[in-house]
Amino acid sequence: MKSIGAPLAVDDLRDAVERAKKYETLEDHYHSESEEIRNDQDSLETALKKQMLWQGTLEELEKIWDQSRFGALIFYPKSAVTLVSHK
Numbered sequence: 001m002k003s004i005g006a007p008l009a010v011d012d013l014r015d016a017v018e019r020a021k022k023y024e025t026l027e028d029h030y031h032s033e034s035e036e037i038r039n040d041q042d043s044l045e046t047a048l049k050k051q052m053l054w055q056g057t058l059e060e061l062e063k064i065w066d067q068s069r070f071g072a073l074i075f076y077p078k079s080a081v082t083l084v085s086h087k
Contacts, residue, residue, distance in 0.1 A: 054061060
């Protein structure tokens with residue numbers, strides 16, 4: 001028994017373990033939210049890739065413009081146009 005020596009103080013270790021347990025819930029929440037954000041970003045990127053930009057001229061667009069169906073035009077650089085419905 002003399003070779004073992006005096007018992008080691010484990011209070012600091014016990015406190016560290018208790019603090020780590022408190023952060024476990026926060027870490028789980030963080031990872032869950034991060035995964036949801038990644039999924040949302042992937043969905044939005046997929047939807048964005050499906051968007052079609054107007055390839056015609058503004059004059060051609062005026063010919064098909066239907067004020068009762070579309071409420072606004074949003075102009076982007078390089079003459080790309082997106083129609084926004086007000087419904």
